[in-house]
Amino acid sequence: MSSTDVSPRPGLLATITEHRFLALLNESENPLSRSDIAQLSGISKPAISDAARRLEDAGVIVTTGIREGRRGGVAALYGINPARGHSVSLAMDSAFVAARSVRLDGTVAFDKTEPLPQDASSDFVIAIASGLLASLEKASPTPLLAAAISVADPVDRITGEIIPMADSVFPAGHFNPVRDLNIEAAEVKIDNDVNWATLAEHRVGAMKGVGDFLYVHLGAGLGAGLFLGGNLQRGARGLAGEIGHLQVQGSEDLTRTLSRLGFGNAARAYGLDLEASRQLLSGPELSPTTREGLDHLAVAIANMVTLLNSSAVVLGGPLAGIAPLENYLSTAIPDLSLDRVDVVLGTRSPLDGASHEAHRMARAGLGF
Incomplete structure (x- = not known):
């Protein structure tokens, strides 16, 4: 039969x-x-x-x-029924912690961001995040159905544990958010910030419906989200897309090269300095050293585009919207790539991606 x-x-x-x-x-x-x-x-x-x-x-x-x-x-x-439950999303970055609660009907009950000092410790980050979650619980006195967490560090795609790296822009984030923040929900997902932003662009942002694109995060850390064949690719362990660690000259990676060319700050152990980077890009004309740094960045992105044959590059993160940077990369990347590629500005954040997924998990748990 x-x-x-x-x-x-x-x-x-x-x-x-x-x-x-x-x-x-x-x-x-x-x-x-x-x-x-x-x-x-x-x-x-x-x-x-x-x-x-x-x-x-x-x-x-x-x-x-x-x-x-x-x-x-x-x-x-x-x-x-908005009172049936809610979902929670939490984003932790070297510069801030943000939390959002969404009721089952899709309305936002809580949305707040707290800045972090540059020298924040893990205990300090945990305290800020715990305070936000406590305020969120008061604003959302309904059952917690699902939670999604974004961290500015790579996450092991199998175990869900943060992968501690010596060269990290967010060493204060090297803890277990689910355990240390006492997050209890039927469904909990944790991923790095670049992956969440990539998913947000595909689901509700500039790349909605696009099956192949490269998302590039330009901030204190450099990262890339690889969206291929309609799916986000995380690699064997979860380290796919770490563009900032690509080797440029000898043992110097892209992040250190850009730092040496003025995009970094001696006070920061690893990573770019956002204020220093903005100052380099704010003048009437880019200096030769700044152009050299942008050339290294454009080559790294174009090499990934050629390797993956991405149809588009989405620029995201706090530095992406600076006009001189956007204009430079929008010209340089297509010129260096093997095939035609569009360069667009992203419209969504890691918190948007985590929030969308948490709400989806909450609905799925109730059958829709």
Whole structure:
């Protein structure tokens, strides 16, 4: 007997109906009636009515109002229940810690960023993050359904542990966020900031629907997100895309080369100095030394583009929007690449990527 000859179990049919019911509510900007959902889904009205009853009993949907019909009848309007739960996203960077809470219906309950001093210790970062999460809990007194964490360090893609590196722009982030911040949720994901930003650009940003592109983070640290064949590539352990560690001259990597050419600061053990970099790029004309640094950066990016045959390069991070830098790379990268490539400015942050994924996991845990 073929699989098409097997009738689905009633429970499976009910689950499919509920999934479609919730998906349509989630996609709609306005509340929907059972008649609306039946028409949009092509599922019978009795089946939709049964699904509405089950979902309302489970607290996943609520009645938000009524609609009066032309003949005097009224129809109940449904929406996702924001009180059913929320998701949490946390982004930790060498310059800040940010936290966001999103209710199940997609509305934002909490969104705040706290700056970090340059000499912040791990204990200090943990204290700031814990304080933000405590404030978030007060603003979101509903069940925590899912959490996503972004850190400015590589993350082991199998174990989820942060990979400590001697040359790191965020050594204060070398701790276990889930354990040390007491994050308890049914679903928790942790990844590095560049990967989260890459996913955000693909899902809701400049690269929505694009299957192959390279995301380049330009900040205190340099990193790249490799989006190939419709998927983010993390490598064997999670270190794929560490463009800042590419060798440029002898044993000197790209980050140290740029630091030596004025983009760094002696006070910083490793990484670029954002203020020093902005000053180099703010003059009426770029100096020969600054151009040399940008040439090294453009060559590294173009080599990755040629290797991966990316259709586009997305520039992100705190330095990406500086006009002289953007203009220089937008010209140099295509000229150095083997195939045609577009260079665009990113519109999304690592917190956006983590927030989107946390909300997706929260919905998926409830069947939509």
